[in-house]
Each structure stands twice: as C-alpha cells, then as structure tokens.
Amino acid sequence: MVDNFEDIEKQTQLYEQQFENLKNDIAELQKGVNENTAVPDTTKCSEEVQKLMAENVKLKHRLKILQRAIAKYSPSISECTEMESIHGLLISLFGTAVKSAFPNLPDAPVVITLSGNNVKFGDYQCNSAMPISNMLKQSGTKVAPRDVANEILKHLPSHQLIEKLDVAGPGFINIFLNRTYGLSRLSTIFSHGVQPPKLEHPIKTIVDFSSPNIAKEMHVGHLRSTIIGDSIARLLEYLGYPVLRLNHVGDWGTQFGMLIAHLKDKFPDYLEKSPPIEDLQAFYKEAKVQFDNDEEFKKRAYASVVQLQSFEKDHVKAWKMICDVSRKEFQKIYDRLGINLQERGESFYQKHMEEIVKELDSKGYLEEDEGRKILWADAPGNGSIPMTIVKSDGGFTYDTSDVAAIKHRIEQEKANWIIYVTDAGQATHFQLLFKCAEKIGIVDRKKHRLDHVGFGVVLGEDKKKFKTRSGDTVRLVDLLDEGLRRALEKLEEKDRHKVLTKEELEKAQTSVAYGCIKYADLSHSYNHEYVFSFDKMLEDKGNTAVYLLYAYTRIKSIARNANFTAEGIKEMSKEHSISLDHEKEWKLGKVLLRFPEVLLKIAKDLYLHCLCEYLYEVSTAFTEFYDSCYCIEKDSSGDIVKINHGRILLSEATALVMEKCFHILGLNPVEKM
Numbered sequence: 320m321v322d323n324f325e326d327i328e329k330q331t332q333l334y335e336q337q338f339e340n341l342k343n344d345i346a347e348l349q350k351g352v353n354e355n356t357a358v359p360d361t362t363k364c365s366e367e368v369q370k371l372m373a374e375n376v377k378l379k380h381r382l383k384i385l386q387r388a389i390a391k392y393s394p395s396i397s398e399c400t401e402m403e404s405i406h407g408l409l410i411s412l413f414g415t416a417v418k419s420a421f422p423n424l425p426d427a428p429v430v431i432t433l434s435g436n437n438v439k440f441g442d443y444q445c446n447s448a449m450p451i452s453n454m455l456k457q458s459g460t461k462v463a464p465r466d467v468a469n470e471i472l473k474h475l476p477s478h479q480l481i482e483k484l485d486v487a488g489p490g491f492i493n494i495f496l497n498r499t500y501g502l503s504r505l506s507t508i509f510s511h512g513v514q515p516p517k518l519e520h521p522i523k524t525i526v527d528f529s530s531p532n533i534a535k536e537m538h539v540g541h542l543r544s545t546i547i548g549d550s551i552a553r554l555l556e557y558l559g560y561p562v563l564r565l566n567h568v569g570d571w572g573t574q575f576g577m578l579i580a581h582l583k584d585k586f587p588d589y590l591e592k593s594p595p596i597e598d599l600q601a602f603y604k605e606a607k608v609q610f611d612n613d614e615e616f617k618k619r620a621y622a623s624v625v626q627l628q629s630f631e632k633d634h635v636k637a638w639k640m641i642c643d644v645s646r647k648e649f650q651k652i653y654d655r656l657g658i659n660l661q662e663r664g665e666s667f668y669q670k671h672m673e674e675i676v677k678e679l680d681s682k683g684y685l686e687e688d689e690g691r692k693i694l695w696a697d698a699p700g701n702g703s704i705p706m707t708i709v710k711s712d713g714g715f716t717y718d719t720s721d722v723a724a725i726k727h728r729i730e731q732e733k734a735n736w737i738i739y740v741t742d743a744g745q746a747t748h749f750q751l752l753f754k755c756a757e758k759i760g761i762v763d764r765k766k767h768r769l770d771h772v773g774f775g776v777v778l779g780e781d782k783k784k785f786k787t788r789s790g791d792t793v794r795l796v797d798l799l800d801e802g803l804r805r806a807l808e809k810l811e812e813k814d815r816h817k818v819l820t821k822e823e824l825e826k827a828q829t830s831v832a833y834g835c836i837k838y839a840d841l842s843h844s845y846n847h848e849y850v851f852s853f854d855k856m857l858e859d860k861g862n863t864a865v866y867l868l869y870a871y872t873r874i875k876s877i878a879r880n881a882n883f884t885a886e887g888i889k890e891m892s893k894e895h896s897i898s899l900d901h902e903k904e905w906k907l908g909k910v911l912l913r914f915p916e917v918l919l920k921i922a923k924d925l926y927l928h929c930l931c932e933y934l935y936e937v938s939t940a941f942t943e944f945y946d947s948c949y950c951i952e953k954d955s956s957g958d959i960v961k962i963n964h965g966r967i968l969l970s971e972a973t974a975l976v977m978e979k980c981f982h983i984l985g986l987n988p989v990e991k992m
C-alpha cells in the first residue's frame with residue numbers, strides 16, 4: 320500500500336516535470352512563430368522536439384522539391400507560357416458542369432465572382448445555384464439551391480487549379496485555389512516574362528482619340544482624350560490586337576475660310592515668305608473679330624472655304640501653313656507625354672464625303688429640309704434628331720466627315736472595332752452616327768463593335784469649368800510645366816535632391832509630373848466629371864501615381880540592396896521557386912495571378928480605372944506581405960546574414976506585373992526616386 324503510494328507520487332512528479340518541459344517547448348516555439356522567422360529557434364526545446372523539428376524542416380524541403388517537380392513534369396502545367404485567366408478557366412469548368420448537370424436549361428447562368436476578404440469563403444465563388452433553382456421552379460421542378468450546388472459539383476471536371484470546394488449558406492460554391500498550380504503560373508513570369516493572356520481572335524481595331532482642332536487651343540478635354548485613348552490603345556496592343564491610332568483633327572471646318580482670308584490680308588506675300596504666325600490663338604481671335612464685324616470680309620471668308628474645298632492650289636498652301644503651326648504645337652504635347660498617333664483629319668475625307676453624299680442621295684436616304692440634306696437614324700418624330708449631311712450652302716459638316724470616316728475605316732481599313740474617345744457631350748452625335756451607319760449598310764453590329772468612350776468634363780478646384788484665373792483656356796504646355804515644377808517641389812520636400820544624381824532627379828521629376836496627370840485622368844471612372852488638382856494628384860498616400868511609383872521603387876530596392884542584378888534574379892529563378900507558403904505570400908501571389916483576368920475585363924468594358932484599382936491592390940498586398948515576411952535578414956552591424964530567395968523572387972514578380980500595369984497606363988516608373 321505504502322509502496323504503491325510512493326509509486327504514484329513518483330509518477331506524478333514525472334508527469335509534472337514532463338508537463339513543465341512541454342510548456343517550455345510550446346513557449347519557445349511560440350516565440351519563433353511570433354517573431355515570424357521562417358524556422359523557430361528550437362535550441363532551448365527538449366531533444367525530442369528538436370529532432371521532430373529537424374525532421375519537419377527536411378520534410379518541408381522535400382515537399383518543395385516535389386512541388387517543383389510536379390510543376391515541371393505535369394504535362395498541362397509545364398506547357399503553359401503565360402498566366403491564363405483563372406476567372407475564364409473557372410467559367411469554362413463550371414459552364415461544362417452546369418450544362419451537363421442541367422441539360423434542359425441551356426441558358427442557365429454561370430456566375431463566378433471573387434470571394435471577398437474572408438478567407439473562409441475561398442478565393443472565388445460560383446453563384447449559379449440560386450438562379451438555376453429559380454429557373455427550375457418556374458419550369459415546375461422544386462430543387463433547393465444547395466442541392467443544385469451539389470449537383471453542379473458532381474459534374475465539375477477535375478482540374479489542378481482547384482484545391483478544395485465547399486457549398487456554403489443557401490448554395491454558394493466556395494472555390495479554393497491550389498498553390499502548386501498558382502506557383503506554376505507565376506513561375507512563367509521568369510521563364511517567359513509577364514505575357515498577356517492568349518486571345519482567340521484579336522480583331523483589327525481603330526482608336527480615334529486626341530483629335531484637337533487646328534488653330535484652336537488644345538484644351539484639357541483633348542488632353543483627357545489623349546491620355547485615355549493612348550491607354551486603351553496600349554492595352555489592346557499588349558493583348559495582341561492590331562491597333563491603328565488615329566488623330567481625327569478638326570482641319571477642314573468653315574473656320575479655315577476666315578483664317579485664310581485673314582492671312583491674305585495680313586501677309587499678302589504669304590506665297591513667297593512664310594508668315595510669322597507663332598501665336599495662332601491670337602491670329603484666330605483677330606480673324607474672328609473681322610468675321611463678326613465686316614460683311615465684305617465674311618463674304619471673302621466663305622469664298623475661301625469653297626476654293627479650299629475644291630483644292631485650289633494657293634488656298635491649299637495657305638491652309639497647310641496654318642495646319643503646320645498647330646501641328647507643331649500639338650506635337651510638343653505628344654512628345655512630352657510619349658504619345659504616338661497618326662494624323663488623319665477631317666480634310667482626308669473630302670473626296671469620300673463627296674462620294675458618300677452622292678451614294679446616299681441616289682439610294683434615297685437623304686431628305687430635304689429647308690435647303691439642308693438630312694439623314695434620319697430613327698423614324699422622325701418622338702424627339703429623334705437627324706444628322707446634317709449637306710448644309711444649305713452646300714458645305715459638309717462634322718457629321719458628314721464622320722459618316723465618310725466610318726465607311727473608310729470599315730471598308731478600306733477593314734476595322735472590326737472602332738473606339739471613339741471624346742467628351743461625353745458628344746454621346747448623342749456618336750449614337751446617331753452608329754445607328755445611321757447601320758441603317759445605310761456600312762456597319763453590321765454582329766461583325767463590328769463600335770464604342771464611344773465619353774468622359775466627363777474636367778473642372779477647376781473651384782468646381783467650375785477649368786480655366787486660368789483670367790478666364791482663358793489653360794494652355795497645355797503651361798499645365799505640363801506646372802506639373803514639372805510641382806513634382807520637383809515634392810521631391811525636394813522629401814530631400815530626394817540630396818540623395819539622387821541630377822539625372823536621376825530629372826527622371827523622377829518627369830515620371831512623377833506626367834505620371835500624376837495621366838493617373839488622375841485614368842483612375843477616375845470616365846462617366847464622372849473630375850476636379851483637376853495638383854495638390855490631390857501629388858499626394859503620396861492612397862491610390863495616386865506618387866504612392867504607386869514610390870511603392871515600385873521600394874520593391875525594386877529589395878533585390879538591389881541584396882546585390883542582385885536583373886541577370887542574378889534570372890539565375891536565381893532557375894534554382895529557387897517563388898515562395899508562396901506564408902499566408903501573406905499566397906495572398907499576394909493570388910492578386911498577381913489575377914492580372915490576366917483584369918485585362919480581359921477591361922478589354923470588354925474599357926474601364927481603365929479598374930486597372931488603377933488593381934495596381935493599388937497589388938501594392939497594398941505587397942506591403943502586407945513585406946510587413947510580415949523578411950526577404951533579407953541583417954545582423955546588428957547591417958551585414959546580410961540570410962537571404963530568402965523565394966521571397967526576393969516574389970517581390971521581383973510583383974515589380975514585373977506592376978511594370979506592365981504602368982506601361983498600359985502610360986506611366987514611366989523609375990528605379991530610384
């Protein structure tokens with residue numbers, strides 16, 4: 320009995336000791352986890368735990384090797400050379416499942432969305448069960464949405480992209496992505512570059528943008544068209560569309576009659592000596608005063624238009640001179656902003672206008688209306704308005720040139736998609752144009768896509784139309800100059816001039832100045848008017864160009880500080896794989912994987928602000944990752960003691976995706992700022 324009692328006491332002491340040891344081990348391990356080092360310090364743990372931990376490290380290492388081997392040898396994975404659209408893939412998988420689960424519902428919707436922030440709900444969601452259940456109910460069968468969801472899952476083809484599926488709530492299907500799949504797609508960034516998703520049929524596309532008017536000031540509205548149009552063209556070019564960028568300048572209006580008449584009055588020897596008209600604005604204003612006050616001048620002005628439009632050689636020469644002055648001014652803006660486009664103004668279509676008017680007349684499309692010839696898109700009445708094809712004086716209009724242009728673009732240029740970028744005020748004009756073009760048989764909406772990207776007006780900080788203090792139109796050159804000045808101020812505020820070389824500072828200055836002007840235009844949804852404010856644009860917090868350009872330089876500095884060159888990174892990517900183990904690494908990885916689907920969506924709706932939002936999301940996901948994962952560890956003297964290659968690669972992949980976004984938005988990021 321006594322013996323027995325002592326035994327129990329000994330046993331209890333032993334257990335207490337073991338309990339203490341375990342508590343210690345847990346505390347030590349916990350420390351490691353909290354400090355977020357990849358491997359916790361186990362030297363203070365019991366021998367057994369140390370052994371287990373060592374075993375664990377080995378196993379993890381083997382797991383990585385195996386994952387890499389799978390990524391290499393699994394046939395469908397190794398064949399990929401680009402990140403494909405995961406959303407597109409899911410639509411096609413779930414589409415197949417829905418079709419075979421419910422063959423009697425050919426129109427059953429396949430709805431796949433992102434799951435939002437709660438990891439519990441997976442990465443994507445299929446929300447088809449509820450609408451399908453409703454459709455079934457209408458046809459007389461009652462099936463609960465959850466059962467519909469389970470039925471879809473039964474028919475879902477297996478795919479390495481999917482790690483796990485859950486049916487939640489009333490029938491949402493939560494989709495969890497597989498990391499090995501994610502890793503294989505992200506790795507293509509180093510093997511093949513950030514490639515665009517493959518398109519089945521890239522179609523010939525024309526982007527009609529910028530399009531200022533000769534002899535009139537190119538204003539902020541034209542600037543907005545220039546920036547948005549350029550970015551749309553960049554996106555489509557990146558996706559592999561053959562794109563023709565056209566500048567439909569206003570170079571053929573009645574204003575030329577008055578300008579030429581004034582040129583003849585002021586510089587009678589204009590044919591011998593090229594006239595010094597640097598300031599076309601002022602010249603235009605002078606001519607307008609004459610035109611409004613002098614009847615005889617007005618007559619000569621009208622006669623000049625007729626002469627010009629019948630290509631009388633001296634009038635053509637005068638016209639060319641005037642156009643050249645404007646063209647040089649426009650080009651300055653395009654050069655500074657890196658815009659590339661081909662001028663094909665209204666004048667180009669003169670012959671085509673004559674032809675189409677004849678054709679429309681003979682086919683009976685035109686109606687006489689108080690001396691004008693008009694073309695109805697819809698039946699007259701009910702508030703519908705016609706296009707004016709020939710004015711009462713026989714001249715052509717803006718409408719005529721657009722009808723001729725659309726015909727030329729579809730029939731000669733063989734475009735299947737035409738995108739017009741102008742202020743929203745022209746929405747009715749383009750609606751009419753598209754309808755008329757269809758009515759007269761130029762456009763077939765089944766084959767041709769037509770878009771008018773109409774943007775809201777740019778307002779000044781006083782919320783009124785953007786003007787200078789004296790009420791004049793703001794000259795774009797002045798605006799860009801102010802951008803440069805303010806950008807430099809901003810950089811100096813941050814003492815960057817003390818650390819950067821003169822050349823680096825200059826590069827940073829232009830990158831910030833033009834970047835912030837473009838980004839402010841692009842990051843607002845077009846439909847809204849927006850307030851032009853350098854103060855807001857140059858903020859370094861929030862979704863602004865400055866914040867993003869800084870984020871990019873920070874990311875680029877990680878590899879540079881660990882002494883890796885671009886070549887070094889390439890080599891590294893052959894030996895190591897991108898790290899996606901940590902929850903924040905995987906989160907960032909998944910944002911990067913969305914790049915293709917973001918682009919494809921924008922190619923559909925042309926909402927470039929979604930790309931800005933995506934870029935901002937990339938950079939916040941990066942910050943989260945960087946805050947909790949060390950890429951490089953240094954000792955107290957600042958020497959590098961440990962490099963996490965997988966994380967350096969993840970950072971570089973992030974920078975590469977950001978670079979592509981910047982490129983599409985027309986921004987020039989710099990490595991040092």
Ligand SMILES: NC(=[NH2+])NCCC[C@H](N)C(=O)O
Pocket residue numbers: 527529530531532567568569721724739740741
């Ligand atoms: N094909 C077109 N209509 N393009 C847009 C032309 C814009 C016109 N020049 C303007 O300043 O308002």
